[in-house]
Amino acid sequence: MYLCTTEEMRELDRYTIETIGIPGTVLMERAGLAVTQAILSRFPLPKRAIVLIGTGNNGGDGWVIARHLCQSGWEVKAWLLGDPSKLPADARCFYDAYRHFGSVSVLSAQGMDGLESDLEDTEVIVDALLGTGAKDGLRFPIDQVVQKVNQCHRAWTIAVDLPTGVNADTGKVMDQAIYADYTVTFAYPKWAFYLYPGADYVGDWDVVEIGTVLPVTPKVQVNRPSLWDKALCHRSPWSHKGRFGHLLVIGGADGMLGAVRMAGAAAYRCGTGKVTLTVPQGNEQSLKGAVMQEMVWSWSGDDYFADESSLSYRLRSEQFSAVVIGPGLGRFPGEEKWLGHLLEQIEHPVILDADAINILADHPHLLDLKIAAPLICTPHPGEMARLLRTTTQDVEQRRNEVAREYAMSTGMVVVLKGRFTIIAFPDGRQVVNPSGHPALAKAGSGDVLTGMIGAWLAQGVSIEEAVLMAVYLHGKAGEHSVTSAEQSVSVDEILAALGPVIQQYSF
Numbered sequence: 392m393y394l395c396t397t398e399e400m401r402e403l404d405r406y407t408i409e410t411i412g413i414p415g416t417v418l419m420e421r422a423g424l425a426v427t428q429a430i431l432s433r434f435p436l437p438k439r440a441i442v443l444i445g446t447g448n449n450g451g452d453g454w455v456i457a458r459h460l461c462q463s464g465w466e467v468k469a470w471l472l473g474d475p476s477k478l479p480a481d482a483r484c485f486y487d488a489y490r491h492f493g494s495v496s497v498l499s500a501q502g503m504d505g506l507e508s509d510l511e512d513t514e515v516i517v518d519a520l521l522g523t524g525a526k527d528g529l530r531f532p533i534d535q536v537v538q539k540v541n542q543c544h545r546a547w548t549i550a551v552d553l554p555t556g557v558n559a560d561t562g563k564v565m566d567q568a569i570y571a572d573y574t575v576t577f578a579y580p581k582w583a584f585y586l587y588p589g590a591d592y593v594g595d596w597d598v599v600e601i602g603t604v605l606p607v608t609p610k611v612q613v614n615r616p617s618l619w620d621k622a623l624c625h626r627s628p629w630s631h632k633g634r635f636g637h638l639l640v641i642g643g644a645d646g647m648l649g650a651v652r653m654a655g656a657a658a659y660r661c662g663t664g665k666v667t668l669t670v671p672q673g674n675e676q677s678l679k680g681a682v683m684q685e686m687v688w689s690w691s692g693d694d695y696f697a698d699e700s701s702l703s704y705r706l707r708s709e710q711f712s713a714v715v716i717g718p719g720l721g722r723f724p725g726e727e728k729w730l731g732h733l734l735e736q737i738e739h740p741v742i743l744d745a746d747a748i749n750i751l752a753d754h755p756h757l758l759d760l761k762i763a764a765p766l767i768c769t770p771h772p773g774e775m776a777r778l779l780r781t782t783t784q785d786v787e788q789r790r791n792e793v794a795r796e797y798a799m800s801t802g803m804v805v806v807l808k809g810r811f812t813i814i815a816f817p818d819g820r821q822v823v824n825p826s827g828h829p830a831l832a833k834a835g836s837g838d839v840l841t842g843m844i845g846a847w848l849a850q851g852v853s854i855e856e857a858v859l860m861a862v863y864l865h866g867k868a869g870e871h872s873v874t875s876a877e878q879s880v881s882v883d884e885i886l887a888a889l890g891p892v893i894q895q896y897s898f
């Protein structure tokens with residue numbers, strides 16, 4: 392499934408109508424009918440509905456809905472917020488058609504009394520005020536009506552294409568917006584469904600196909616198993632551990648040994664053949680006592696002096712197929728030189744997480760080094776803010792934009808974590824991830840994700856498939872691990888959920 396911007400929606404509209412030759416009224420009739428069907432499938436018996444109608448094409452869909460509800464025996468109040476003489480042609484056509492079935496109330500400048508009493512009495516509110524054509528702040532009287540609608544707690548509210556007041560591309564709210572219980576959107580989902588705070592306003596939502604055609608492939612996709620499930624096949628009976636890669640995890644400073652343990656445990660759960668954990672000198676004894684399958688080494692901050700016990704010597708002599716740098720890494724004198732030296736030596740994919748990201752944020756010129764390894768970085772919004780020298784709030788308000796720009800400017804694959812994790816590729820493509828659960832909002836779940844990405848990279852899965860698969864299944868493991876109180880879910884339970892979740896998507 393792709394996701395479309397308003398610009399792409401306009402192009403899709405133009406191409407379908409002007410080039411393909413399907414009249415705009417056909418699309419509008421299909422759009423309005425699809426919303427009506429959604430309403431009727433929820434309420435099979437006739438009810439009382441208010442259809443709030445704007446002066447654009449979103450309002451055009453509203454006239455179609457009002458007519459079909461009347462024809463289905465509903466008691467419909469159609470309220471137009473604007474001048475009927477200024478409706479665009481397609482909307483005008485359905486305004487005229489509707490008037491054979493019901494009357495229209497036009498919101499007058501004198502007040503909202505009539506609308507208020509209708510709102511108090513209604514069972515269903517249809518929001519056909521503004522869709523993808525909304526601009527800037529809400530104007531009078533729409534702003535007042537939005538406020539009144541949100542005060543009607545008894546009625547069920549359905550938004551046509553998008554709740555009024557939500558910006559489709561940014562998810563921002565124009566002062567206020569309609570809190571919909573359900574949204575029916577046309578052709579493709581919009582960014583607002585995956586961004587804060589817009590996603591909180593759309594309620595449950597569905598996409599309906601109305602016969603439109605987009606001449607170019609959109610740049611944003613929604614993550615789904617068909618993008619990567621071919622990489623998740625069952626093992627041959629002749630398998631041996633050497634076929635499933637060797638992942639090196641570098642991190643685990645004092646007090647943060649758990650981070651490498653969790654990444655390592657996740658990597659084994661995702662099928663890696665061998666996992667080596669390497670921690671600062673002095674920590675290896677405690678770690679050895681705490682792990683079973685993983686091999687344990689140590690490293691020191693002046694490791695770039697390549698004697699035989701150094702990390703760089705071992706990187707050359709061992710066959711690692713992917714490297715994770717960062718879980719519980721900590722900060723230390725010489726970190727910049729240390730990380731630069733490592734990055735110059737590794738040829739296999741490297742995942743930069745946690746403090747490796749913080750080191751990079753303080754020393755961005757590290758990316759100017761001659762680095763052969765493909766780089767993947769997995770920042771949470773705070774780390775992304777450090778990389779960009781901005782605030783976490785700024786990142787949260789422009790998640791899609793910042794992820795795309797940073798991936799394009801650095802050549803790294805960026806996994807910007809959060810409720811809807813965004814994966815941005817250096818060529819400008821983006822994938823937004825729908826799976827996940829607030830149960831994952833807990834220290835340690837990021838380490839599990841890093842281990843999962845590392846696991847599939849180590850096994851030779853392509854970078855794109857490995858990242859998309861790991862992010863999706865990590866979210867599913869979060870969902871799956873909630874069997875009682877969501878706040879009580881432990882990292883052990885998330886790790887234990889990986890088996891059933893992987894099983895579900897393996898073929």
Ligand SMILES: NC(=O)C1=CN([C@@H]2O[C@H](COP(=O)(O)OP(=O)(O)OC[C@H]3O[C@@H](n4cnc5c(N)ncnc54)[C@H](O)[C@@H]3O)[C@@H](O)[C@H]2O)[C@@H](O)CC1
Nearest residue numbers: 404422446447448449521522523524525526528529530552
């Ligand atoms: N793209 C498509 O393929 C189709 C689009 N359709 C509908 O058309 C909609 C887009 O239609 P339009 O481009 O006409 O845009 P809208 O109907 O979303 O909004 C434009 C109207 O709202 C007013 N307006 C804009 N910003 C405002 C603000 N801040 N405060 C108050 N009034 C404001 C404008 O003056 C104009 O009258 C979609 O959301 C969808 O519902 C459907 O009819 C079917 C086909």
Ligand SMILES: Nc1ncnc2c1ncn2[C@@H]1O[C@H](COP(=O)(O)OP(=O)(O)O)[C@@H](O)[C@H]1O
Nearest residue numbers: 808809810827828829831832834835836837838
């Ligand atoms: N509300 C949420 N909904 C879905 N996923 C979430 C939510 N909160 C956190 N996550 C996921 O949990 C993980 C947390 O990672 P991170 O913040 O780096 O934690 P840590 O590094 O402490 O383990 C990320 O993959 C993130 O997408």
Ligand SMILES: [K+]
Nearest residue numbers: 518521551553
């Ligand atoms: K709407």
